[in-house]
Amino acid sequence: MAKVELKNVWKRYGKVEAVKDLSLHVKDREFFCLLGPSGCGKSSTLRMIAGLEEISEGEILIGENVVNEMEPKDRDIAMVFESYALYPHKSVYDNMAFPLRAGKRSYTAAEIEERVRHAGKILEISELLDRYPKQLSGGQRQRVAIGRAIVREPQVFLMDEPISHLDAKLRTHMRGELKHLQKVLNATVIYVTHDQLEAMSMADNIAIMNYGVLLQVAPPTEIFNHPVNQFVAGFVGDPPMNFIDCRLEVNGDEWHMVNDAFKISVTPEMKAKIQSNGNQFTGSVDAVLGVRPESFIISKEKAGGEDFQGEVYVTEPLGEDMIVDVTVQDDQVKLKTSVDLDIGMGDIVWLGVKKEKIHLFNRQSERAYF
Numbered sequence: 001m002a003k004v005e006l007k008n009v010w011k012r013y014g015k016v017e018a019v020k021d022l023s024l025h026v027k028d029r030e031f032f033c034l035l036g037p038s039g040c041g042k043s044s045t046l047r048m049i050a051g052l053e054e055i056s057e058g059e060i061l062i063g064e065n066v067v068n069e070m071e072p073k074d075r076d077i078a079m080v081f082e083s084y085a086l087y088p089h090k091s092v093y094d095n096m097a098f099p100l101r102a103g104k105r106s107y108t109a110a111e112i113e114e115r116v117r118h119a120g121k122i123l124e125i126s127e128l129l130d131r132y133p134k135q136l137s138g139g140q141r142q143r144v145a146i147g148r149a150i151v152r153e154p155q156v157f158l159m160d161e162p163i164s165h166l167d168a169k170l171r172t173h174m175r176g177e178l179k180h181l182q183k184v185l186n187a188t189v190i191y192v193t194h195d196q197l198e199a200m201s202m203a204d205n206i207a208i209m210n211y212g213v214l215l216q217v218a219p220p221t222e223i224f225n226h227p228v229n230q231f232v233a234g235f236v237g238d239p240p241m242n243f244i245d246c247r248l249e250v251n252g253d254e255w256h257m258v259n260d261a262f263k264i265s266v267t268p269e270m271k272a273k274i275q276s277n278g279n280q281f282t283g284s285v286d287a288v289l290g291v292r293p294e295s296f297i298i299s300k301e302k303a304g305g306e307d308f309q310g311e312v313y314v315t316e317p318l319g320e321d322m323i324v325d326v327t328v329q330d331d332q333v334k335l336k337t338s339v340d341l342d343i344g345m346g347d348i349v350w351l352g353v354k355k356e357k358i359h360l361f362n363r364q365s366e367r368a369y370f
């Protein structure tokens with residue numbers, strides 16, 4: 001296995017700048033996710049690593065080797081796409097054996113047999129080896145495609161939305177399977193997805209991109225708890241973080257987040273973090289308060305001194321949890337609570353926030369203050 005490094009990589013298609021000055025360090029044996037919305041440059045990045053797309057500028061290393069000029073087949077990588085592109089007229093066995101028979105290195109029949117059967121066992125498709133692709137379910141086909149990638153035991157696996165077209169239940173199942181497989185194989189995986197839940201649940205590290213620009217690289221919990229800006233904050237988490245315009249009012253030592261609905265004091269810890277990032281304030285500055293749905297406290301009576309009022313717009317019970325949309329002055333917020341809370345449309349409720357969980361952003365730059 002091997003590490004993968006991108007140094008100031010650019011991808012231009014004519015005038016389109018699909019990837020801009022991207023530097024990444026994917027560690028050996030890491031499950032690394034490239035996450036971002038459609039068109040942000042994920043596939044372009046992966047295809048440059050694979051050698052399917054020319055690198056406009058910069059350098060890509062696999063292991064210790066600069067691969068810019070290296071043919072795809074010499075890079076010792078395997079790619080799994082969304083469309084599995086299995087050969088319809090070959091059996092599962094022959095589909096999986098194909099890269100061994102067609103590759104540069106020659107394998108004996110016994111070696112091929114050994115590798116295909118081993119991959120079949122790992123992927124739990126041993127009993128399907130004689131079937132043809134059309135006789136398989138979507139999830140089984142996906143496993144065959146992965147099997148075909150693992151038989152060569154490449155240094156790095158590149159996966160581009162490999163499960164995004166499967167139905168929701170199978171996708172959830174395959175998430176666990178892929179993560180397990182990556183650990184079993186001790187493989188370096190670079191996995192492209194626009195689905196934040198996939199990235200959050202599988203990755204050791206996530207790189208979030210938007211418009212070809214890398215915004216943040218960090219483990220999932222760090223991305224969730226300390227997003228660098230509003231885009232990242234809004235992209236991970238479901239339902240997404242609520243953003244509420246407010247002002248940060250600084251009056252000597254007294255700091256508050258204020259709008260027409262609330263006045264929430266800034267704790268000394270928050271203040272220290274804001275200041276340690278080099279911010280100096282006097283008076284009032286436009287800001288955005290970020291609160292995740294699970295970071296609100298909702299009650300029917302006023303519970304805390306800083307609680308503010310809202311009106312229930314709608315409730316969505318989800319078994320144990322309940323999503324509640326609450327109208328607060330001009331804003332609508334979504335929060336998560338227990339289904340046991342006896343509230344309904346039109347009820348007046350009181351909201352508080354878990355201060356250790358809130359976020360505050362600069363309204364102009366959208367960067368997080370802490």
Ligand SMILES: Nc1ncnc2c1ncn2[C@@H]1O[C@H](COP(=O)(O)OP(=O)(O)OP(=O)(O)O)[C@@H](O)[C@H]1O
Pocket residue numbers: 013016017018036037038039040041042043044045194
């Ligand atoms: N061959 C091409 N010629 C011109 N522009 C391209 C080409 N391939 C991609 N692009 C453009 O480059 C940008 C990045 O595309 P890319 O396929 O890398 O995005 P992506 O993040 O994989 O998106 P998706 O989630 O939709 O697959 C897009 O604006 C796209 O239109």
Ligand SMILES: [Mg+2]
Pocket residue numbers: 042043044160
């Ligand atoms: Mg893509």
